[in-house]
Amino acid sequence: MTTTRYTHGHSDAVLRSHAWRTVENSAAYLVDDLAPGLDVLDVGCGPGTITIDFARRVNPGGRAVGIDTSYEVLMKASELAAVSGVDNVLFEPADVMDLPFATGSFDIVHAHQVLQHLQDPVGALREMTRVLRPGGVLAVRDADYGAMTWFPELAGLEEWRDLYARVARASGGQPDAGRRLLAWVLAAGFDVDDVDVSASTWCFADPESRAWWAGTWAERIRGSGVAERALALGYATREELEELAEVWREWGEQDSALFLVPHTEVRARK
Incomplete structure (x- = not known):
């Protein structure tokens, strides 16, 4: 079992941010x-x-299984599936380092914003590959x-990034995972000829998305797992976290504000 600490935690602000994600904007x-x-x-x-988006796209005849280490968040996911009327999806607790599935159980194994939080991302990729079917x-x-x-x-946003990076690394993660993703996949045993690499970006620039992104991070820097770890490690005081939250609010109020989040994406065929 992994001992990696999930940097963000599962506060309401974090879950609201994650619930924004769909196949269209994240996969x-x-x-x-x-x-x-x-x-x-x-x-x-x-x-x-x-x-749930995956489940809709593989229906009829297919299924989607979602795993996480938090029972609370899995309950929310199951409730959303029920409300959405999607019945070919299952959510269950599991650790990516020791998946409770037989070898060759799935046609696609997907992970979004996961490897950056793991102490052993290559080991996780090998375990994910184990449960993949040939092809x-x-x-x-x-x-x-x-x-x-x-x-x-x-x-202040540079200070926010520096603080986040320190907390993430102290928790066993790698905040600059995107640039390392290809290297990790190759180290997990894939041949370069079987790998496709692409990149895409979240862009928060219109008034609605900018306000949402700023508000989310203002809340997270004050009360999520990032804040708790920063305080516990002595990397910041409560007052300093409040100042960073205010910087986020200030940024979000600017008509010219823009924020880009680049992602690396790797598809590897077994």
């Missing part, structure tokens, strides 16, 4: 591989929005905090 690189009759495993599914697709997507950029260039 579009995988759309052409989804087809009726396929079985999909979604690793680190969170509140299940992407998983199946491993699909992973991760952001790169070091490559994020924004305007206006408020100094």
